[in-house]
Amino acid sequence: MEFDERTEKCREVFSLLSEYLNLELPTGACQEIETHLAGCPPCIEFAESLRKTVELCRRYRPRELPEPLEKNARQQLLDAYQRMLGARKDPSQLNR
Amino acid sequence: MERDTEVKLARQLIAGEPEAFDRFVEHFRAKIFHYSWLMCGQREDAEEVAQETLLKVFESFAHLREPERVRPWVFRIAKNACLMKRRKSVFAPSQELSLDEFLPAMNHEGGHATIQIADWSRLPDRQMLQSEMKEVLARAIRELPENYRAVILLRDMEELSTLETAQILDLTEDVVKTRLHRARLAVRQELDEYLRTDSRVLPSRT
Numbered sequence: 002m003e004f005d006e007r008t009e010k011c012r013e014v015f016s017l018l019s020e021y022l023n024l025e026l027p028t029g030a031c032q033e034i035e036t037h038l039a040g041c042p043p044c045i046e047f048a049e050s051l052r053k054t055v056e057l058c059r060r061y062r063p064r065e066l067p068e069p070l071e072k073n074a075r076q077q078l079l080d081a082y083q084r085m086l087g088a089r090k091d092p093s094q095l096n097r
Numbered sequence: 098m099e100r101d102t103e104v105k106l107a108r109q110l111i112a113g114e115p116e117a118f119d120r121f122v123e124h125f126r127a128k129i130f131h132y133s134w135l136m137c138g139q140r141e142d143a144e145e146v147a148q149e150t151l152l153k154v155f156e157s158f159a160h161l162r163e164p165e166r167v168r169p170w171v172f173r174i175a176k177n178a179c180l181m182k183r184r185k186s187v188f189a190p191s192q193e194l195s196l197d198e199f200l201p202a203m204n205h206e207g208g209h210a211t212i213q214i215a216d217w218s219r220l221p222d223r224q225m226l227q228s229e230m231k232e233v234l235a236r237a238i239r240e241l242p243e244n245y246r247a248v249i250l251l252r253d254m255e256e257l258s259t260l261e262t263a264q265i266l267d268l269t270e271d272v273v274k275t276r277l278h279r280a281r282l283a284v285r286q287e288l289d290e291y292l293r294t295d296s297r298v299l300p301s302r303t
Contacts, residue, residue, distance in 0.1 A: 008203075008210075012200070015196075016196055016278075018278070019274065019277055019278035019281055020274055020278070023259075025259065034177060040291075042211075043201075043210060043211055043212040044296075045213075045216075045244075046212065046214055046217070046264050047201055047212060047214065049217055049218060050214060050215070050217040050285055050286050050288075050289060051281060051282070053217050053220060054281055054284055054285040055281060057230070058191055058234070058238075058253035058254055058284070058290070059232055059254070059256065061231065061234055061235075061254060061277055063131045063134065063135075063235070064138070064228070064231065065130075065131075065134060066127060066130070067126055067127060067130040067143070067144055067147060068144060069124055070122065070123075070126065072240065075122070076149055077148075077152065078122060078152060078155055079118065081152055081155035081156050082110075082155040082158070084117055084155075084156075084157045085159055086113050086156055087158065096211065
């Protein structure tokens with residue numbers, strides 16, 4: 002595979018794509034990437050697949066859920082919470 | 098739950114509003130469980146981490162000075178609880194991923210270069226989370242080395258900022274950016290392979 006100027010630019014864009022998608026790059030670098038993408042279909046295609054990967058991660062909701070909270074475990078948490086509140090106000094309203 | 102709803106909930110909790118406790122527990126318990134399930138790899142560990150984290154959250158709630166920071170604050174505690182279970186982790190340990198292993202292969206036929214890639218443009222949004230795809234995604238994340246997995250979970254799944262993630266994991270922002278990019282590339286590659294080989298999802302186009 003030839004390693005010409007074009008693929009070198011492709012590599013540079015490839016290494017910056019996440020920061021580009023996250024809008025974390027300075028304006029100049031961002032414009033440079035956009036100029037390159039406009040003329041390089043393989044890079045556009047790759048960038049699009051990475052964008053969709055991120056989108057998938059953001060929308061991912063696990064199938065596995067925790068078991069319902071046991072009564073004792075809830076009570077343990079509630080006790081800790083009430084101790085925290087206790088310093089400031091009467092937490093009796095929380096006892097259910 | 099959006100972050101502003103979460104912040105409101107944290108404020109209600111601090112104010113002692115009766116409804117807030119159970120809503121807070123239910124919401125964060127599921128989130129912490131999910132994070133530690135993917136970090137530790139075992140259901141029992143994830144259940145324990147969720148309980149230990151919430152306990153610590155309530156014990157130290159007085160230290161939460163800014164309710165706006167409730168999500169990163171909870172995840173900082175969850176991360177530490179996860180570390181305690183680390184010796185039991187069944188997944189890939191820490192290692193470095195190099196950028197080069199994720200460069201797409203090139204085809205140089207017919208005068209112009211193309212990359213070997215599935216046709217992602219044909220992946221409609223509504224199909225993006227079909228259950229088989231979810232499995233592939235979860236597996237790709239579980240197979241990441243631990244130091245990359247933690248970053249992508251916090252940045253892309255929990256949608257915490259680069260700075261917040263850096264603070265939770267005791268890393269610099271630059272390291273978070275580097276690891277996030279490599280983690281995404283690794284996950285992208287797994288999904289791409291799946292999309293290319295499974296013709297039921299998308300036709301191969303190499």
